[in-house]
Amino acid sequence: MNTPTDPALELDEVTVSYGPAPALENIGGVVGPGEAVALIGPNGAGKSTLIKAILGLVPLVSGRITVLGRTPAQARREVAYVPQADTLDPEFPISVGQVVLMGRYRRIGPLRRPRAADRRAAGDALEQVGLADRARHRFGTLSGGQRQRVLLARAIAAEPGLLLLDEPFNGVDAVSEQALLNAVAVLKGQGTAVVVSTHDLALAHLACEEVCLLNRRQYGFGPTRLTLTPDRLRATYGGHALELRGDRVIVAHS
Amino acid sequence: MTAVGRAIVEAVLLGAVGGLISVRVLLRRLPFFTLAMTHATFPGVVLAAIAGVNLYLGSGVFGVLVVLGVLALSRRPEQGTTTAIGIVLSAGFALGVILLSARDGFAKDLTAYTVGQILTVGTGDLVAVSVVGVIVVVLVTTAGRRLTFRAFDPDGHAAAGYSPAGIDLALLLAVEAVIIVAVPAVGAILAVAVLVAPAAIARLWARDIPMMTAVAVATGAGCGLAGVLVSARYDVAAGGSITVVTGGLFAVSLAATAAWNAVGRRGGSRLARVAPGSTGGERRFRET
Ligand SMILES: Nc1ncnc2c1ncn2[C@@H]1O[C@H](COP(=O)(O)OP(=O)(O)O)[C@@H](O)[C@H]1O
Ligand SMILES: [Mg+2]
Numbered sequence: 001m002n003t004p005t006d007p008a009l010e011l012d013e014v015t016v017s018y019g020p021a022p023a024l025e026n027i028g029g030v031v032g033p034g035e036a037v038a039l040i041g042p043n044g045a046g047k048s049t050l051i052k053a054i055l056g057l058v059p060l061v062s063g064r065i066t067v068l069g070r071t072p073a074q075a076r077r078e079v080a081y082v083p084q085a086d087t088l089d090p091e092f093p094i095s096v097g098q099v100v101l102m103g104r105y106r107r108i109g110p111l112r113r114p115r116a117a118d119r120r121a122a123g124d125a126l127e128q129v130g131l132a133d134r135a136r137h138r139f140g141t142l143s144g145g146q147r148q149r150v151l152l153a154r155a156i157a158a159e160p161g162l163l164l165l166d167e168p169f170n171g172v173d174a175v176s177e178q179a180l181l182n183a184v185a186v187l188k189g190q191g192t193a194v195v196v197s198t199h200d201l202a203l204a205h206l207a208c209e210e211v212c213l214l215n216r217r218q219y220g221f222g223p224t225r226l227t228l229t230p231d232r233l234r235a236t237y238g239g240h241a242l243e244l245r246g247d248r249v250i251v252a253h254s
Numbered sequence: 255m256t257a258v259g260r261a262i263v264e265a266v267l268l269g270a271v272g273g274l275i276s277v278r279v280l281l282r283r284l285p286f287f288t289l290a291m292t293h294a295t296f297p298g299v300v301l302a303a304i305a306g307v308n309l310y311l312g313s314g315v316f317g318v319l320v321v322l323g324v325l326a327l328s329r330r331p332e333q334g335t336t337t338a339i340g341i342v343l344s345a346g347f348a349l350g351v352i353l354l355s356a357r358d359g360f361a362k363d364l365t366a367y368t369v370g371q372i373l374t375v376g377t378g379d380l381v382a383v384s385v386v387g388v389i390v391v392v393l394v395t396t397a398g399r400r401l402t403f404r405a406f407d408p409d410g411h412a413a414a415g416y417s418p419a420g421i422d423l424a425l426l427l428a429v430e431a432v433i434i435v436a437v438p439a440v441g442a443i444l445a446v447a448v449l450v451a452p453a454a455i456a457r458l459w460a461r462d463i464p465m466m467t468a469v470a471v472a473t474g475a476g477c478g479l480a481g482v483l484v485s486a487r488y489d490v491a492a493g494g495s496i497t498v499v500t501g502g503l504f505a506v507s508l509a510a511t512a513a514w515n516a517v518g519r520r521g522g523s524r525l526a527r528v529a530p531g532s533t534g535g536e537r538r539f540r541e542t
Contacts, residue, residue, distance in 0.1 A: 076415035081413035092405070092406050093463055102407075105400070108399075110396050151410075
């Protein structure tokens with residue numbers, strides 16, 4: 001069983017491959033309850049793959065992932081996943097409230113109707129991301145940043161022990177970014193561990209205790225300030241002309 | 255009951271059942287898949303007729319094979335899928351034609367199995383469509399939330415711990431069952447009208463899935479009724495008239511909602527828009 005002091009996530013020599021060459025090799029690190037780790041690396045580095053491995057959706061070639069003291073498949077009910085909002089069809093006829101309620105489906109079960117507690121959890125979650133007044137709007141009518149917040153609300157409604165966010169800040173306006181950060185901070189305060197993939201170094205500094213530098217293999221995993229060094233970043237983004245301007249990684253593709 | 259009476263009951267029941275499942279077909283972006291499944295089912299119907307076994311039993315067994323084939327195909331990379339569906343679609347139809355052409359009364363049978371012969375339906379056909387109707391109602395009421403989740407956010411659905419293969423199989427089997435009971439009424443080939451068009455019409459008018467479902471069921475039943483009445487009045491093939499009525503209603507809805515939205519843009523009230531590619535575009539059936 002998992003006790004509050006046990007790690008929320010343990011990666012032990014994790015190797016994943018889709019074909020002959022591994023997409024991820026020997027990734028290792030530990031994230032405690034209430035802590036956040038930023039996955040940083042160029043496109044195709046394997047960030048989404050690592051998130052899917054933590055969800056138990058892609059098999060490991062070798063190594064082990066432990067989520068809340070269990071295997072990923074066993075822990076799935078306590079793990080919430082936030083996809084990139086722009087991968088979802090904005091024309092889909094579904095309301096904001098219904099999207100958030102999806103976070104409760106596992107608890108509701110197939111045959112019952114949502115209970116008052118489920119509706120309350122969904123309403124509270126929407127409130128936390130600052131969109132309580134939008135419950136009845138169609139999902140696709142919201143801005144990209146607002147849609148991302150709705151998807152975070154869906155994850156909050158699931159009351160997860162581990163939260164996984166795949167590039168949640170891409171193309172998100174400043175207001176929504178702040179709302180996302182606030183909501184994630186509240187979750188961390190409640191003991192939820194967070195894994196977030198991002199290109200934004202400022203955000204990693206701001207919201208994450210740890211970073212994991214990735215580009216198929218691991219270029220560092222540890223406390224943000226010690227790990228997020230220009231040298232390591234250059235190594236991670238190697239092969240691309242890299243410029244560190246302020247807190248952003250600027251990658252010039254050849 | 256007279257032949258026309260039975261035809262009306264059959265068309266209304268089938269229209270309602272088709273309308274119900276069509277919402278799931280459209281949300282899951284499976285219209286083209288469904289078209290291929292109707293064409294692939296056609297030789298199964300012919301085989302059942304040639305072998306002299308019960309039409310529903312024979313084409314049902316064949317239909318399960320079609321579903322498994324479709325599931326296997328959809329695991330292949332995206333680019334190949336549309337091509338493969340196109341090939342299955344024409345090959346299935348051609349196979350049915352070849353099998354039929356080896357028989358006497360070829361032209362008459364071909365018409366019956368491709369576009370239906372609703373005036374010849376018997377009580378057994380009404381029972382069959384009712385049974386499939388119950389199955390579809392049970393599926394949509396017990397798994398409706400999951401079907402919606404899977405259609406809206408495949409990755410999120412899998413991440414929540416649901417099995418994509420399970421829900422996909424259930425939906426495809428239900429679609430196949432509706433295709434099979436549609437054969438006596440509208441034929442294997444025109445079945446796609448019953449399985450896609452009502453939801454496409456409802457999508458134009460409705461804002462959410464419950465409303466879309468209600469409109470699609472009413473539309474399917476209404477078009478079935480109107481199609482049979484037109485068929486009886488002008489002595490034309492019912493499969494054709496049901497399909498033409500449905501297609502006409504879609505065109506009228508498209509024009510009416512476009513006009514409504516053009517006016518409503520100033521008033522603020524807008525109906526759902528159809529974005530080309532959002533409901534019509536195919537998505538790979540199984541994402542990994
Ligand atoms: N389903 C898949 N099948 C085969 N290869 C894949 C699949 N998903 C990702 N890849 C490959 O794995 C590598 C890592 O991809 P991904 O995890 O999406 O990277 P990131 O999220 O960091 O951009 C890429 O080379 C990508 O092409
Ligand atoms: Mg990615």
